[in-house]
Structure formats: C-alpha cells, structure tokens
Amino acid sequence: MKNIIGESYEVRVEEGSSTVIFKGALRLTGMEDYAPIFELLKATLATESAQVLLDLRELDFLNSSGITMFSRFVIEARDRADVALEFIASEGIPWQARSLKNLQRLMPSLKIVLT
Amino acid sequence: MTLTRQILGHYEEQSSDQREYLTLAFSPLSAPLRSRWRNNGLSADFLGDYVVTFLPKEGDLSITTSRQHELRHSVAYVANELLENAMKYHAQKGKIPISIHLELTDEHISVSASNGVDADQAERYKAFVEYLLDGDPGDLLIQRLEEGAREGHPNDSGLGLLTMINDYGAQLGWCFAANASQSDVATVTTRAVLAPQMLRSRS
Numbered sequence: 001m002k003n004i005i006g007e008s009y010e011v012r013v014e015e016g017s018s019t020v021i022f023k024g025a026l027r028l029t030g031m032e033d034y035a036p037i038f039e040l041l042k043a044t045l046a047t048e049s050a051q052v053l054l055d056l057r058e059l060d061f062l063n064s065s066g067i068t069m070f071s072r073f074v075i076e077a078r079d080r081a082d083v084a085l086e087f088i089a090s091e092g093i094p095w096q097a098r099s100l101k102n103l104q105r106l107m108p109s110l111k112i113v114l115t
Numbered sequence: 116m117t118l119t120r121q122i123l124g125h126y127e128e129q130s131s132d133q134r135e136y137l138t139l140a141f142s143p144l145s146a147p148l149r150s151r152w153r154n155n156g157l158s159a160d161f162l163g164d165y166v167v168t169f170l171p172k173e174g175d176l177s178i179t180t181s182r183q184h185e186l187r188h189s190v191a192y193v194a195n196e197l198l199e200n201a202m203k204y205h206a207q208k209g210k211i212p213i214s215i216h217l218e219l220t221d222e223h224i225s226v227s228a229s230n231g232v233d234a235d236q237a238e239r240y241k242a243f244v245e246y247l248l249d250g251d252p253g254d255l256l257i258q259r260l261e262e263g264a265r266e267g268h269p270n271d272s273g274l275g276l277l278t279m280i281n282d283y284g285a286q287l288g289w290c291f292a293a294n295a296s297q298s299d300v301a302t303v304t305t306r307a308v309l310a311p312q313m314l315r316s317r318s
Contacts, residue, residue, distance in 0.1 A: 029203075031263075106261070
C-alpha cells in the first residue's frame with residue numbers, strides 16, 4: 001500500500017494499521033482521477049474483520065466528485081458484514097459537518113466521530 | 116432553439132442598487148480543461164475570501180468568526196462546483212466565455228456561473244433540472260450516490276447541485292439564453308442563492 005501525494009493533498013496509510021489519513025484539499029476532476037485513492041481505500045478492506053479508520057480532520061476541502069468517491073467506498077464497506085468503518089472528522093471544517101451525514105444514510109453502521 | 120430565454124427554478128433578476136458584485140471571466144479556448152482545473156479552486160477560494168470582507172465586523176449585524184469561516188467555505192464550495200460544471204460542460208465550439216459572478220445584497224449572497232451549451236446539451240441539462248425540481252433533494256442525493264457506486268463509470272454530474280441544495284440550503288435557478296451572434300450555442304447560467312438564515316444555522 002502506498003501513500004498518494006498530490007499538489008494540494010496527501011493521503012497516507014498509517015504503517016501496520018487500516019488507518020488512512022487525509023490532508024489538504026481534494027478537488028480532482030472526476031472518478032477517473034480519484035481512482036488511485038479509491039483503490040488505496042479498497043485495499044484496506046482486503047483483510048478479514050477489518051477495522052478501518054479514515055481520519056479527515058485535516059481535509060479542509062472536498063469537491064462533489066470526492067464525495068462520490070467516499071460514497072463508493074462506504075458502499076463497498078457496507079457490503080462487507082465483517083468491516084467496521086469509522087470516520088474521524090472535525091466540527092470546525094464546514095463540509096464535514098454538512099455532508100458526512102449523507103454517508104451515514106448509505107451505511108447506518110458507519111461511525112462518525114466529530115472532534 | 117426557438118425560445119430566446121428560458122428560466123427554470125428560482126431565478127430572479129437582481130434589482131437592488133444596494134449590492135456588491137464581482138465577476139471573473141475566462142477566455143474561451145485558451146487552455147485545456149486539465150490546466151484550467153486548478154484555477155477553479157483558486158477562483159472559488161478567492162470568492163469565499165472576498166465575500167467575508169463585506170460582512171459587518173461589529174454591531175447587531177456582525178457575525179462570529181466561526182460563522183465567517185462557515186460562510187467563506189459555503190461560497191467557496193458552491194463557486195467551485197458551479198465552475199467545475201461550467202468547465203466540464205462548456206461547448207468548445209462557442210466563443211462564449213465561462214464566467215462566475217458573485218453578488219451580495221442585504222438579503223442574500225448569490226453565486227452564478229455561465230457557459231456555452233449546444234442544443235443537445237441544453238436539452239439534457241433542462242431534463243436534469245426538471246428531475247431535480249420534481250424530487251426531494253435529500254432522496255435524490257442518496258439515490259445519486261447509490262447509482263454512482265453501482266455503475267462501472269459513475270456519472271457524478273448533478274451531485275454538486277444536489278449537495279448545494281441539500282447540504283448548503285441553496286436555492287438554485289437556471290437561465291438558458293439564445294445568442295444573437297451564434298444561433299447553435301446558447302448561454303446557460305446556473306445561480307445558487309445562499310440565504311441569510313442558512314448562514315446563521317446549519318441545515
């Protein structure tokens with residue numbers, strides 16, 4: 001699993017865990033451009049009984065194509081009964097307080113911790 | 116195109132004299148989409164920063180720092196989505212510039228983006244707008260997210276507009292206008308109005 005570093009963002013997988021840390025601003029042009037990040041996320045579901053944690057506390061901006069990418073990942077995780085998915089978000093980042101609730105509608109067991 | 120001008124949704128001409136506005140226009144055909152893309156973020160952030168400078172800092176109408184932060188983000192999000200759509204769907208054959216316009220009155224803040232569309236695109240966009248106006252935005256949003264996940268090549272178009280309505284409380288309106296000089300390309304303007312009550316509390 002590798003980290004992905006773009007001009008305005010960074011996606012890093014914590015060594016030896018299924019924690020993915022997002023930083024910066026994600027405004028890629030569409031699903032095609034989001035594919036490497038989506039694949040990196042999907043790889044966290046490869047292990048059995050996975051506890052997957054997405055840390056978004058430093059992801060200041062996400063465009064709607066990015067929301068589509070996260071929703072695809074949430075749906076992948078929803079289809080796996082043995083996966084526990086958790087998002088750590090920040091109350092101080094407006095898009096997180098406004099838009100993450102939609103992902104919870106897709107997957108009611110999704111845990112969102114607002115800090 | 117038989118009609119010279121068609122309005123859909125909530126689209127009122129601005130009449131107040133008491134207003135501040137700012138327009139950015141991008142010359143057509145001068146750069147490929149990919150190199151333009153990074154400018155969307157720059158322009159959107161600029162509009163967000165710009166709008167905050169007009170808010171009263173003191174007195175009864177002043178808003179707190181966290182509300183300013185919220186407002187800056189809302190304007191930047193809406194502007195970014197409108198610009199992304201305008202860049203994606205702009206009719207290349209036209210000589211119509213892509214533009215984004217911010218307007219601030221006592222009652223509201225609006226962000227509008229304009230681009231050229233050929234007749235087929237205009238009809239497709241109008242059909243999508245009708246679909247948006249007919250349904251419950253919350254349900255349409257979830258439906259769109261589910262569809263996006265199921266399709267091989269998900270089409271995320273429309274999600275930006277749905278998040279503006281659903282997550283940001285924006286009222287959307289559209290104006291399709293024929294061009295006198297170019298009969299095969301119309302100009303579409305998509306406007307998002309952010310109301311003050313939306314700025315005071317989260318929807």
